[in-house]
Amino acid sequence: MTTEHVGVKLTCKHCNDPVIGTPFTYKEENFCCLGCKTVYEVLDQNNLCDYYNLADNPGFSLKSKSKEEYEYLDEQIIIDRLTRPISPQLSLVAFQLPQIHCSSCVWLLEKMYRFHEGIFASKVDFLRKEVEIRYNPNNISLRKIVEILDSIGYKPLIELEAHADKGYDEQLKIKIGVAGFAFGNIMLFSFPEYLGLEDPYFRQWFGYLNLVLSLPVVFYSGFDYIKLAWYSLKYKTFDINIPLALGILVMFFTSIYQVTTGTGAGYIDSLAGLVFFLLTGKWYQQRSYHYLSFERDYKSYFPISTTRVTKGKLTEISIENIEEGNELLIKNNQIIPVDGVLTSDNTSIDYSFVTGEEIPVVVLQGEKIFAGGKLKDRSMTMVASRKVKNSYLVSLWNDAAFHRNNDSYQTLTDRLSRYFTLAILMVASAGFIYWYPTSFDKAIISFTSVLIVACPCAIALTGPFLYGNLLRLLSRRGIFLRNAQVVDKAAGINTIVFDKTGTVTTQLEKELYYHGKHLSADDRKLIHALAFQSVHPLSTAIEKNLRQDEIWEVSQFSETDGRGTSCICKGQLIKMGSASFVGTEPAPAGETRVYISIDEKVLGYFNFKNQYREGFSEVVGQLQAGHKSVSILSGDNDKEKSNLEALLGTGVAMRFNHDPHQKMQYIGELQEKGKVAMIGDGLNDSGALKQSDLGIVITEGTNNFTPASDIIFRAEKFDLLPSFFDLSKKAHWIIGGAYLIAVMYNTIGLGYAVNAELSPVVAAILMPLSSLTIVIYTVSSSALLVRWKLKN
Amino acid sequence: MKIIFVLIGLSLLLAIGFLISFLWAVKSGQYKDDFTPSMRILHDDPQSTSKKQN
Incomplete structure (x- = not known):
């Protein structure tokens, strides 16, 4: 009896994957597939093999690559849509290259000019995974450029539909720039006030100067907050923008009053600081991974x-x-396609x-x-x-779920802010009523001071910095979130639905072990000959692992559905299939075995180690321990049901034979009872992912097709799933802590404010200090939380 | 002390100058990609004939 790992232990020079079967060779280097070898040849001919020395593992496997025709790129309409002409001799074209992942990629792609004299220069944007090429359209065609990229292993992702505009990002940076400029200068001109210089001449002069500087802050940089607060009032959502806008406006008008009447310096420095900090928080949260698309539909798959x-x-x-x-x-x-x-x-x-x-x-x-x-x-x-858009699968995208706007989701901060606003208004009014009998002036000062000092800057900053930091830390661990709200959404999930194929199962060919009598070279050839005939995934996996130079002829090939396959080869009867098919004792549940018999003599079996993802049963167990109900939803037939039950126990609901439309309906039914997260991988899950409250996609590589979703999860991090849900709940603790800090600062500030003694200096110190505390607290505590929950 | 008004005017002008150059930098796309340059700077141009052997 022997147990052996079938296949040769070589790694591919290009992509570093293990070579399965006979390697392809070129100049004494081994390659796993023809695609990888071709790329190496092209680079070698152009003296660009330094590519392999600059970073570890730069190449991408090309095993699953299919040959593509780029004839359509010769059509003028398509050229016009993709390129931007600068002059008759110079055009610009930008391509998405999802394969870009290391410094070697940058190096190679910026050497595009060495492949063809028609290419002037190329520039890589690493984070966007994009290359911009300047070329002479009279000298080289668009199609030729794409073919060059394809030949060196960077197949561009060509989408004719324009991407969402990236101009917004630029606007935000300009707003921050303007607010920062005003903030700095206003602080400078407020110095005499801080130092207690009582020269009325200076005070007036600086006061007016500060007012002028505050205009772009209120009417440009911070104007969104006022606008959003107005909408929030109009649609009665009462989000965090209302107290923010209230603070901004009260500070602005109080300052105008104080400066013009000469009664004080106003709170212009605090105002500019507030807007600056808020915008910085927004920017911190908004960083996204340009190369991942959370919006893909069938068009990018077809x-x-x-x-x-x-x-x-x-x-x-x-x-x-x-x-x-x-x-x-x-x-x-x-x-x-149709x-x-x-x-x-x-x-x-x-x-x-x-x-x-x-x-x-x-x-x-x-x-x-x-x-x-x-x-x-x-x-x-x-x-x-039919036409493409009327095809059965594509008709899924006509469903209402695909046209629902998910961005109206209210985060915890928004939900709490209405109480906050109410509380502030009550305190402010109480101060006003208390002072009104003694002095109307003091009553007004007390009222406005409360609104200024209690402005929820600290609270408004908690979300952006906490979620922004979580987004960043999680992405380093292979979990990519669409936006900051996703963490908050994940906290409320109580039902989790897994798709089966591709989501909880892995590719078969990876780990194949043989147990049984030693296989001679002839035996291997016989088994290979049989496996070669069958299209069953298990046969395909065996075929790949036993690959032979010569394929023997077979006769009387037959395949019994779901049980096994047999044929006659070199006069011997070869059978391959389940235990009962070859006539031996049944395999233990939960294991996938393919038995081999030659002339009715059982030799042994191939064991497919990880048909289910490693740790799948632990993941489900942990989720159930976290009081979440788990179900499995599959488009496949129910032959795996007993295996799954052996693995997961009977507490897991299982649905089989569901087509994409039915999957979507099933999620809808579950949503009547709770908040549902759908975990899927393919086009067939698109509807269910969209319908669910939280769509999670599991992917083997970030350049694979992923349907529209909220989270993209790297497959090798699959076991982090329960920890992720746990972490999203714990994030609420951090928010709670931040509110405690905010309340603490507010109590100090309110003490001054209700007594109508809030000096601009106190406001100018309290405001940035509280903001800074919150930022440091949320960023460091979220880092600790991630380290605690998601140990690498 | 009158000179301080001139100085403040000058400092404000200087700051506005910086603001304008910042706006120009953003508009011309210099902040679009703040990551790739850090990778690019490490590479030498390839030797056109010999292969590097370390």
């Missing part, structure tokens, strides 16, 4: 164009222009991304095929029976 056959002639056609009755040619590994009927010979199609079913489906000539499937056979022809 090809941009496909091949149309008209009277035996092939032309490229953009998929939006496909009409009913068009004849299309689909090549191996391409995605079928529903239709198969017109060529029988073929097999992998619908795993659409239905969750892993095993490719055999389609007979004349049968219906559906958009979203991947062709797993030689080229085929089909006739479209």
Whole structure:
């Protein structure tokens, strides 16, 4: 009896992945696939192999790469949409390259001019994963540029639809700049006041100067707060903007009154500081990962164009222009863009991304095929029976859930702020009523002072700095959140639904072990010959691991659905399948085994170690311990039900055979009872992800297709899922702590304020001090929280 | 002491000058990518003939 790890232990020179089967070689280097080898050749010919010395592991695996046609890039309409001409000899084009991940990428992509003289220069934006290329359109075509990028392993993500405008970011920076400028200068001109210089001449002069400087702060930088407060009043949402706007306006008008009447210096410094700090908080929170898209729909999964056959002639056609009755040619590994009927010979199609079913489906000539499937056979022809946007899968996007605006969500801060506003107004009025009988002036001063000092700057800063910092720290651990509100949303989740295929299962070929009698070289060839014939994922995995130079002929090949496969090869009967299929004792539950027999003699079995993600049962256990109900929702059939029950126990609800529309409905039903998080990976989960309160996508690599979601979770961090939910709850503790600090400062300030003794100096010290305390507190405590909850 | 008004005027002008140059820098996209330059600076130009061997 032996146990061996099948396959050779070599790593690919280009992508560093283990080489499975026979390696591809070039100049004594080993490669895992033809794609990787080709990239190395291209770089070698251009003397750019330094690429491999500059950073560890720069190359991306090209195993799953399919050959793409870029003919459509010769069309003038598409060129006009993608490029920006500067002069007749100079055009600009920018591409999204999701593969960019290290300094070698930057180095190589900025050497684009070495590949073709028509390219003048290229510039990489690392965080946006974008390259901007300047080229001469008379000398090199757009298509050629894309082909060069493709040949060195950076296949651009070409999307014809314009991205959301990035201009907002710029506006915010300018607003911060203006507020910072005013804040600095106002502080400078307030110095005489701080030092107690009583020269009335100076005071008046500086006062007016400060007022002028405060105008852009109130009417430009801080104007959004006033505007938002107005909307909040109008729609009765009473969010945090109301007390902020109240503070800004009261400070502004009190200052105008004091300066013009010569009764004081006003609170202009505090006002400018407030706006500056608020905007800084907004900026801190707004940092996003430009390269991850949380908004992708079917369009970024489908090809941009496909091949149309008209009277035996092939032309490229953009998929939006496909009409009913068009004849299309689909090549191996391409995605079928539209529903239709198969017109060529029988073929097999992998619908795993659409239905969750892993095993490719055999389609007979004349049968219906559906958009979203991947062709797993030689080229085929089909006739479209609908337009793309009416295809069954795509019709999911017409559902109401996709048009709902999720951004109206109220965070904890917003929910608390209405009580806060009410409390302040009550204290202010109490002060006013107390002083009114003695002095009207003092009553007014007391009233305004309370509004100034209690301005919820500290509270308004808690959210941005806490969530902004969490976003950043989590992204370093492979958890990417769409925005800051997501943390708050995650805290309220009590039901968690997992998709099965791809989400809780892993790719099969990774870990394959053989147990049993030693396999001779001939045995391996026999098994390979059989596995080569079958399209079942388990067979494919075995085939890859045993890859041979020569494939033996087989006869009488047969496949029994879900049980096994057999054939005759070199006069021997080879069987491969479940224990009962080859006639041996059944395998223990929870393990996936493929038994092998030659001439009815059982040799042993292949063990697929991690069909379910490592730690899956622990993750579910921890979630249940955290009082969350867990269910599994699959488009696949229920043959895995017993395995899953053995793994997870019976407390987990399981639904099988759900198509994308049904998945969406199921989430809707669960939402009547609670807040639901959907965890999925493919296009088939899009509806459910969108319908749920929190959509989480599990991805093996950040450049894979991910449907629209709130969180993108790296697959290797899957076991952090329960900790993440826990952490989102604990974040409320930090908010509580911050409010305590805010209340403490406010009590000090209010003490002065109600007595109508708030001097501008006290305000100018209290305000930045409280803001600074909050910032330091939230940033450091959130860092501790992440370190505590998500140990690496 | 009158001179202080001139000085304050000058300091304000100087500050406005800085503000304008900041606005120009933002507008011309200099703050768009504040990360890649830090990676770019570390690379030498490749030797066109020999392969680096360390």
